[in-house]
Amino acid sequence: MLTELTNDDDRGQVGIGTLIVFIAMVLVAAIAAGVLINTAGFLQSSAEETGQQSSDQVTNRLQLVNAVGEDISNNGIQTVNLTVKRAPGAANIDIGSTIAQWVDSSGSYDLTVDTDNNQPKLSDADHFGVTEVQDDDGSISDSQVLNDPSDRARLEFSAEDIRGGSNPLPEGATATIRLNTQSGGTTTVRLVVPETLSGNSAVSL
Incomplete structure (x- = not known):
């Protein structure tokens, strides 16, 4: 009758090898989980930033x-x-950082607010003027900022300067003004001049 001899040292070596493999698998899983968590956090942050920009x-x-x-x-x-x-x-909207694009039959023109000592200059071929209509705290006159729902600002465009020389916006003409704020929000204004201006000092467009 044969008797099987076993060596306790051999069994110990097999157990250590299995433990090493197990630890290695745990480390790989932990590293992978860390990468996934970091990636998910980055994607979430990017999505929130993109969503905020789109909302703005x-x-x-x-x-x-x-x-x-x-x-x-x-x-x-x-x-x-x-x-x-x-x-x-x-x-709050900073009109001083707003870009206006004037488009009519004569061409397309990009206009900005030109300031001198924080006071907007009059409109010309390259700029539009800003004045307050209603402004309780002086935010428009001081820094061209609308910071209250009741604030009203007047944007002045010199049509004949923009169009070049003594060339006003004629009777029956149309023009488009696009106002693009610092956040990227765009407002499109379509101007339609009446067919007859005779006898009028001002008209609604």
């Missing part, structure tokens, strides 16, 4: 109150004034 583009924009054509001469409008306010749900 929708809400942080200007809203048109009225559009008026003034300084009528030679059967054309020399000055266009837009009264604007914050759109519902918008945060």
